[in-house]
Amino acid sequence: MNARETPSSATRVTMIDIARHAGVSKSTVSLVLQASPQVKAETREKVLSSIDKLGYVYNRGAANLRSARSNIVGMVINDLANPFFAELAVGIERVFHAAGYIPFIANTIENPRRQAEVLRSMSEHDIAGLIICPARGTRPADIAALSGLGFPTVLAMRRMGPGFSSVTPDNLRGARRATEHLIALGHRRIAFFGGYADMIAQNDRCGGWRAAMEAADLAIDPGWIIEGPPNRDCGASAIARVLDMDNAPTAALCFNDVVAFGVLSGLERRGLVAGKDFALVGFDDVAEARHTNPPLSTVHVDTASLGERAAHLVLRMIGGDTRPEEFVSDVDLVVRASSGGSIGRGE
Amino acid sequence: MNARETPSSATRVTMIDIARHAGVSKSTVSLVLQASPQVKAETREKVLSSIDKLGYVYNRGAANLRSARSNIVGMVINDLANPFFAELAVGIERVFHAAGYIPFIANTIENPRRQAEVLRSMSEHDIAGLIICPARGTRPADIAALSGLGFPTVLAMRRMGPGFSSVTPDNLRGARRATEHLIALGHRRIAFFGGYADMIAQNDRCGGWRAAMEAADLAIDPGWIIEGPPNRDCGASAIARVLDMDNAPTAALCFNDVVAFGVLSGLERRGLVAGKDFALVGFDDVAEARHTNPPLSTVHVDTASLGERAAHLVLRMIGGDTRPEEFVSDVDLVVRASSGGSIGRGE
DNA sequence: CGAATCTTGTGGAACGTTCCAATAATTTGC
């Protein structure tokens, strides 16, 4: 039935078996598998057919050990359940796959200890390169230590200054434009929800918001800045908290879309509707943002291409060109219904 | 400054270097690293300190080669951009990480050729086990071939009968209950959107819909079944197509939430609102479902625990207990606004 | 036609571990 010999015994088929079966040396088999041009077509056929007959499967671990070259790359994500990071991962994976690399993936859930564990595990596996979205609390020294490990590293969604490759959206500019949009709609009291001050991305986005507020001569109530994990719950509780203030804001910029989704449910729970009773803008423009109730105004990030860019950068560095590069991708404000028309005006 | 000697030269630190530095044999170093109880505490300390001083990093590839045991597992997902699969992946990754395994991840985007490529790549890396959500068009023989490769395989979201381990939600029952819900609301013409008939999951979900229709003695117009890829576009175009029929349905069950999201935008584009002008139910209950406009009625799947279950199953099989298990997880109908009140009643 | 060159193929060492059998060091029992 099956042309292949079923290897019922536990021993695996190796290059040596192929060599014996094809009547050549193991070196020749190796050459064939590396598609070396210096083996005669006829010999190649013989070897290939033996490989097929015996059901041989290449052992990349052994090859890697001997050649000191690996086709494994690492991908450290801090929140894979956030659609933004999932989209990013998809872009990265696509490029790596096309280039013949296969990624380890790890989800740190913003936990530095977990991050340290997976980084160690990945180095033990001798990865050729790494893309990492550093968990909150990662110190620059932690990243710097990676460079001693012998593989190129690209930071995603977090810059670390010259000397480190990174790929980020233009957080500051995006946040600033989103805030200006709210101001133009007449809002004077605008809040910022989500993220922690010790996260660089939060710093930039919050900084953009602050810059816009200051440029418009608007005072900032410290109570309008609600820190928290970048998830739905954070958004829901932030909006609840802020609406009870004396000096309640009439609009908010969120650290990201997921936080904004939480705000949406928080508003709904109080019978309020975004875009009418409260103006809301997110950040990232994940696919779901256009389907929310109401559709979410947000800062569009070209996520997939950001991921692809990161992957290409790693590949370039693996290729020997190790010059670091800091790539900042352009962003766009996408106005949908959640930032609304004209409430809060005239105040 | 740094206690570690910076290995400026290209040669990596190996167990032999540690052995030399600690004044023991490489075997002893190996024993220490395997936490063998048969090495004296004092020796262990010596070795550990040398490891720390020289900045040694364990080479799992070499270990794996010699011991024929791997701590890599494979995870083949067909659409990581779908939040459902992302949630699934998170659950799986969590369990594997805790058990000391590290996953390769690959996104097949429903492409069998890509799937074949990644499976080959994973076998070449000698994975210890595999969880796969088979791409559309995967034949049972393709999966059966995997079992000859020497690692346990668990199917996720697709059964393949006894002999194969799998983990799936109760698709048939979920779809049936969702449809009964729509029927109870008075709908008589109910459509089914998304997926292809050659996908098992679609078969089951569509089958559940059909069963409920038949049980209620409702005729099915073949035009109500719109096949397509399980993504937003499919939902958007399906609703557009169906609303122009003579015999237009007043409600629809979608293959999954993402398709339902597309229907939501399709409806909006025509100025219709789900739950009022058309009743809509999704499947999966991804996190975003409660934030859509209007919130989506859907069949709740306990995704994370489904993923965890799959991972535990693989681990059990790696552990030597290779009895296959078909796990079917319970589902629940979650009624939100999109399935609405009472339109379409009375025909 | 002999040397040089090119083409094709080869055997053995090496990669960094684990495993095994054997030895060395220590403790126990009487």
Next chain:
DNA sequence: GCAAATTATTGGAACGTTCCACAAGATTCG
């Protein structure tokens, strides 16, 4: 205080590749 038993440690072979230096045969060329 000596054999036996136990505990700690060790050297070398092995895992499945790639790499290197070399060799045998074919071809070119003046």
